[in-house]
Amino acid sequence: MSKATTPTADLAASDTAASLHPWKGVSWVILLTVLAAAFGGLFFADMARELRALVALGMMFALMGLGMSVGLAMGISGALGLYAVMGTRALDATLSQTPFTSASSTTFIVLPMFVLMGLMLWYSGITTKLYAAARILFFWLPGNLAATTNIAGAGLGAISGSTVGSTYALGRIAIAEMLRFGYDKRLAVGAVLSAGTIGQLIPPSIMMVIFAGFAEVPVGPQLLAGTIPGILLTLAYVLTVVAIALFRPDWVGEAARGAKAAKVEATPAPAPALSPREKLRIVAEAWPVPVLIAVIFGGLGGGFLTVTECASVGALGAMGYCFAVQDRRSFLRSLSGAARGTLSAVGSVLMLIIGAAILSRLLAVTGAAQWLSSHMLSLTSNAFVFFTLLIVLYLVLGMFMDAIAMMLLTVPLIMPIVVAAGYNPMWFGVFLVLMAEISILTPPVGLLVFIGHRMAQDPEINIGHRISLADVFSGVLLFVPLALAVVILITVFPQLVTWLPAQMIQ
Numbered sequence: 001m002s003k004a005t006t007p008t009a010d011l012a013a014s015d016t017a018a019s020l021h022p023w024k025g026v027s028w029v030i031l032l033t034v035l036a037a038a039f040g041g042l043f044f045a046d047m048a049r050e051l052r053a054l055v056a057l058g059m060m061f062a063l064m065g066l067g068m069s070v071g072l073a074m075g076i077s078g079a080l081g082l083y084a085v086m087g088t089r090a091l092d093a094t095l096s097q098t099p100f101t102s103a104s105s106t107t108f109i110v111l112p113m114f115v116l117m118g119l120m121l122w123y124s125g126i127t128t129k130l131y132a133a134a135r136i137l138f139f140w141l142p143g144n145l146a147a148t149t150n151i152a153g154a155g156l157g158a159i160s161g162s163t164v165g166s167t168y169a170l171g172r173i174a175i176a177e178m179l180r181f182g183y184d185k186r187l188a189v190g191a192v193l194s195a196g197t198i199g200q201l202i203p204p205s206i207m208m209v210i211f212a213g214f215a216e217v218p219v220g221p222q223l224l225a226g227t228i229p230g231i232l233l234t235l236a237y238v239l240t241v242v243a244i245a246l247f248r249p250d251w252v253g254e255a256a257r258g259a260k261a262a263k264v265e266a267t268p269a270p271a272p273a274l275s276p277r278e279k280l281r282i283v284a285e286a287w288p289v290p291v292l293i294a295v296i297f298g299g300l301g302g303g304f305l306t307v308t309e310c311a312s313v314g315a316l317g318a319m320g321y322c323f324a325v326q327d328r329r330s331f332l333r334s335l336s337g338a339a340r341g342t343l344s345a346v347g348s349v350l351m352l353i354i355g356a357a358i359l360s361r362l363l364a365v366t367g368a369a370q371w372l373s374s375h376m377l378s379l380t381s382n383a384f385v386f387f388t389l390l391i392v393l394y395l396v397l398g399m400f401m402d403a404i405a406m407m408l409l410t411v412p413l414i415m416p417i418v419v420a421a422g423y424n425p426m427w428f429g430v431f432l433v434l435m436a437e438i439s440i441l442t443p444p445v446g447l448l449v450f451i452g453h454r455m456a457q458d459p460e461i462n463i464g465h466r467i468s469l470a471d472v473f474s475g476v477l478l479f480v481p482l483a484l485a486v487v488i489l490i491t492v493f494p495q496l497v498t499w500l501p502a503q504m505i506q
Contacts, residue, residue, distance in 0.1 A: 033066065044084055049366040056081040056362055070405035071348070074355030081362040094361055102357035103350045107213030111349060113311030114204040116342045117292075120318035123334035124325055126288055127169040130155050133286040136279050141238070143245030143252040145181060146191040149174040150237040153195025154230065155289050157202045163403070163437065164451060167196030171452065175461050182253030185465050187244060190475025193452045194237050194483070197437035200403070201230030201430065203296055204311065207404060210349065211429040214356070215411055220300050220307045221501030225426045227297075228496050229434060229486060236482035244478065288321050349404065356408035363412050383421045387491050390414065391435060391484070398439020406436050427497045431490065438483050441476040449473055 042055045056077040063073035083091045121127075134152040141147040149170055156166045171192045178188035200207045203223040212219040245252045292314055299305030305313065323331050397406045410432070418428045440448045449472050456467040490496050 033062075049085060052081050052085055053363050053366045056359065060359070069348075069351070071352035071355035074352070074359040074405075074409070078355070078359035078362045082358070082365070085362070085365060090365075094358060098357050098361060099354045102354050105213045107209060107219045108350070108353075110204070110209055110219065110307050110311040111206065112342050112346050113308075113315040114206060114209070115345050116338055117204070117311070117315040117318040119338035119341045120315070120322045120334065121288065121292075122169050123338055124288075124318070124322040126286070126321075127152075127156060128173055129282070129285045130289055131170070131173050133283040136282055141242060143187075143241040145174070145178045145183060146187055146241040146244075146252065147238045149178075149191045150195045150198070150234055150241065153192075153237075154198045154202060154234040155286075155293075156195075157199025157205075157230070163196045163200055163440075163448065166199040167193060167448065167452065168455065170195055171455050172458075172461060175456060176463050179463050179465055184248075184251040185462075185467050186471050186475035187241075187251050187478065188475070189452055189456055189467060189472050190478050191237075191241060193441060193448055193472070193476050194240075194479035196448060197441065197483075198230055198234055198237075200433050200437050201226035201233060203227065203300070204314070205433065206349070207407065207433045207436070208429060210353065210404060211407060211411070211433065214353065214408060215415060215425055215429065217425050217429065222426050222429055223307065224297075224300055224500045225430050225497050226433065227500055229430050229490050232486045232489065232496070233434070233483060236486050237479055240479050240482050288317070292317060352404060352408060356405075359409070360412040384491065386417075386421065387431075391487060394432075394435035394439050395442055398436065398442055403433070403436035403440050406439070407432055423494060424498050426501055427490070427494045430497045431487065434483075434487055434490070438480060438487070441480060449476055452476075 047055075059080070060073045060077040063076060064070060068076075079091060079095065082094055131148065131152045134148045134155065135144070138144055138148050138151055152174075153166055153170055156169060171189075174192050174195075175188050178191070179185060199205070203226065205223060205226055208223050208226055209219055211217075212222040295305075295313055295317070296310050299310045299313070300307065319335065322334055326334060394406065394410075397410070414432075415425060415428055418431075419425060449469070453467070453469050453472045456462050456472065
């Protein structure tokens, strides 16, 4: 399997340690270098402690703009700020203790197992079987191929927990399939990229695990908290596809037959002409997905297994399934590739967590977090106005940062305000993950959009269609309005998030 077809490189680079969108041109590099140096000098100017935290954030963004990984940019900015505020002894204590204490949390033990499980299943080819099964089960929906992509994305998210991995796996199958049946290229790419965002809400979610460890909330209930919002997000995406199919049938191939511009035979996509027995066989071949979902939800919700045990059983089951469907040589290659991908992804996550912990230490000692909390609460007594501003904030941050970096940067600043407003920390974790996933779809620097655009340049995927960056942005923006409606829904009715974890705690 070629490097271009595996999601492991992007799992590490895009889900965890991606820097700002790489600005091109010497002038940008010079400007950002000057800004980084200027912020570094400001640390030692005579100013209030709270302002030093702002200087650290400015330096962090400048370093990220120069292409430095987010974790390293956070760590350097935080370390310089601590040195300027508290001196050498405090910096030495932070650098000697923080990397170990932040990365050795027992919460993060499940990360390698969940990542390994997702990668082993990806190598086993389960994505193709899951997509085929979903297509047979949901052929009756208008725009069934795009709707199937979203539903398969939810199923894949329940066994993967990686946005980029799910996007890669679905994209290589679904985009070409939709284009062959005359689907509009914007809808084809948009359906795949939106489907990838579901995976971080439905357990096992890598981002939920990281939030639980960083925010010090129970990881099991936090994982379950994303289940109902994840289902709602899937329904929102399917409703978007159905609406497009009803109002613009030419986008799903219905009105494209015989069109002059059509390069392929454009026909509707009915259920495959297979016998009931063949259909049943295809659906049954996707059995690992419901089994692993049952293990994770049954083990966590029923209290039979701890989160670590669920992750271990899931990884062992994925390895066993891969061994059963592959020959010995292929299995060893898959195991080696999954192991390397797991090391790369988890190492990048831990590097980011260490950098965020150092920066958070600076925010704490300068009092910037407390200052921001008190001032933001005084700005408005209306919680919904506050959360509207928060939605805008995350959409703006998503223009420049990846989802995990955004989460780790804002948790120390925003969570105290959310808790003071009467919301459960687990609710905030779901809200934050959902907003982070939506924001990496939005222009001008939606990280997942650039990954999708690069993937769509593969001739095996675009099958002769030219898919521009503008096409990709237009496609994903079709799905953003109803995704934001889900955010508003869980804000108005937070019980949609907290009900399922409450059953587990009881």
